[in-house]
Amino acid sequence: MIKRLTLLAALVVAPACLVAQETPSQPAPELPANSPAFADPLPSIEEPEGTTSPLTPEPEVPTAETPADPITSTDLATPETPEALPPSEPLSQQEELMLAAQDASIKATEFLKNGGPSIWAIAALSVITVALILWKIWRLALIGAWSRGKAGKALDLFENGHTDAALATVMDRRGIRSKVVAHAITAIRQLPEEHAREETARVAKREIAQAGTGLRALELIATIAPLLGLLGTVLGMIAAFQALQQAGNRADPALLAGGIWEALLTTAAGMAVAIPASAALTWFEAVIDRIRRDVEDGATRLFVAQKPDDLRLVAE
Helix, strand or coil: CHHHHHHHHHHHHHHHHHHHHHCCCCCCCCCCCCCHHHHCCCCCCCCCCCCCCCCCCCCCCCCCCCCCCCCCHHHHHCCCCCCCCCCCCCCCHHHHHHHHHHHHHHHHHHHHHHHCHHHHHHHHHHHHHHHHHHHHHHHHHHCCCCCCHHHHHHHHHHHCCCHHHHHHHHCCCCCHHHHHHHHHHHHHHHCCHHHHHHHHHHHHHHHHHHHCCCHHHHHHHHHHHHHHHHHHHHHHHHHHHHHHHHHHHHCCHHHHHHHHHHHHHHHHHHHHHHHHHHHHHHHHHHHHHHHHHHHHHHHHHHHHCCCHHHHHHHHC
């Protein structure tokens, strides 16, 4: 029975296969690329969070954050300029002087600290030197060190026989030349010639000695200021080498160099004080020498001048 059913089924299927082989196959219809069936042929299957498909990469989901600005070549070439500060008001002249004075005082304090005790003595000498120079200039101006007018006029009048006019010209004058001429004329009129010469020489020596007041102090400062500088340098060198010895094998050459240049500050300061003091001393001595020559010349002219009364006595 089963064999009969199998044979019957084979007879039914065989003609259908023969018909299918003889009939040409029709091409499948083409679908457009933007067709929904082509775009999404399979429904999307949601996967649980935290798992990724091994076959398909995870699509990038755009975030809602605003993308950062791209860096351009202009940003790389030019750095960001700081905000412009408001222009500051210009300092007044008084404020500038105050700032300069503060800066100078700070530098002077550091200089005195680095120089040691010798620099303080040199600083005191510098103040005394400036005071002496200014005082001496004022004193020479008061005694008429640079004026010769009245004394020269009085000498001309005396040589021409106008004794009273010559004496009135130089009477009560503060100039050293005028004082010597006035005393010489008075001595010539009242004393014998020998006594008059001695009186004139005495007054001239006194006035010239007073004009030279203060020069010894300047000479002393010009002499001892460099010596104080050298003393400070020697003391500084001793301290530097002592520090170098205490350092032992760990001696630093910079330590010795620092001690040496600090020690040399006193030498430079001493020379800075001595040079202007010596120059001022030389100038003042030159002025006083010129005064001495003028006084000697004036006294000689007074005693050599021929007076009308002497001529009349000789003729008689």
